[in-house]
Amino acid sequence: MGEPLCIAFLGTADFAVPTLRALAAGPDDIVGVFTRPDRPAGRGRRLRASPVKVAAQELGLTVFQPERVSEADGLGILRELAPALLVAVAFGEVVSAEVLSVPALGAVNLHASLLPRYRGAAPIQRALMAGATETGVTVQWMIEELDAGDIILQRAAAIEAEENFGSLHDRLAALGAEAAPEGVALVREGRAPRRPQVHEEASHAPSIRPDELVVDWTKSAATVVNLVRALSPRPGARTTHKLRLLKVLAARESKNLVGGKGIPGQIMELSDEGIEVAAGRGSVLVLRVQAAGGKAMSAADYLKGHRLRLGEQLGG
Numbered sequence: 001m002g003e004p005l006c007i008a009f010l011g012t013a014d015f016a017v018p019t020l021r022a023l024a025a026g027p028d029d030i031v032g033v034f035t036r037p038d039r040p041a042g043r044g045r046r047l048r049a050s051p052v053k054v055a056a057q058e059l060g061l062t063v064f065q066p067e068r069v070s071e072a073d074g075l076g077i078l079r080e081l082a083p084a085l086l087v088a089v090a091f092g093e094v095v096s097a098e099v100l101s102v103p104a105l106g107a108v109n110l111h112a113s114l115l116p117r118y119r120g121a122a123p124i125q126r127a128l129m130a131g132a133t134e135t136g137v138t139v140q141w142m143i144e145e146l147d148a149g150d151i152i153l154q155r156a157a158a159i160e161a162e163e164n165f166g167s168l169h170d171r172l173a174a175l176g177a178e179a180a181p182e183g184v185a186l187v188r189e190g191r192a193p194r195r196p197q198v199h200e201e202a203s204h205a206p207s208i209r210p211d212e213l214v215v216d217w218t219k220s221a222a223t224v225v226n227l228v229r230a231l232s233p234r235p236g237a238r239t240t241h242k243l244r245l246l247k248v249l250a251a252r253e254s255k256n257l258v259g260g261k262g263i264p265g266q267i268m269e270l271s272d273e274g275i276e277v278a279a280g281r282g283s284v285l286v287l288r289v290q291a292a293g294g295k296a297m298s299a300a301d302y303l304k305g306h307r308l309r310l311g312e313q314l315g316g
Helices: 014-024 051-058 072-081 097-101 123-129 165-188 221-230 299-305
Strands: 006-011 029-034 039-041 046-048 085-089 107-111 134-141 151-158 237-241 244-253 267-270 275-278 283-291 296-298
Touching (some): 006 051, 014 085, 029 051, 085 165
Parallel strands (some): 085 107
Antiparallel strands (some): 107 134, 134 151, 244 283, 283 296
């Protein structure tokens, strides 16, 4: 089994919480949890702690929140802790070579894709946007180049046909909470492999830009549906109805034969099932929406309180 390790954990987002809890329940000693500083959030712009900070405090772990762990304050704290291993999950900062040199055994990262596919900040969203049918998690050795380190282990997961970001995120977070402790155990036992990535096969998953949130109805129905899946339940794919924001939170390709009979974005049918909208190729059945300032609801319920007419246009 090997001697228990002193671990410094770096994480911020929801995705990291199951792994933090799993490691805290294991044999190793988490000597410090580094997370991003509290940020203003919500309508009141009150300071909000990261999900990792909340979980760490519940677990009785010591929390550190330097503006950047790679700068003097954060680096100084890390050196004082002198961890044997650093474990990073959804931290939100690209750490420096100086940080990576502190832990005696190195640093490992849990990433939400089967590397080298989807390196970057938004691997789950990008996989859904691309219509991928498989993804997974990777435990890798960290190097300065983002998500390019040698692989310790991977676990694959199928992407279901109608799965969205929320459900896939939670499944991969749970899978990661199994894979990361297994990877740490291999490090502890001195058996962690270093399998180089095939860099020529790498694809990239940069953060979602604001303009990518907007539905382009000239795209194929499949492309529109994949965008909706990738952005649901948050932040939501955006279109407009009568110049007012309307988020599309669930949709599927329509099996009706109206596709191609209307201009992209045109409302072709209204039914108890939803709102059928023409796309560049085929048509999309909008199933769930959220108006600006309103609650998420079924498209059928939205139709009860909003006048939509056949032939009207969604989007610009």
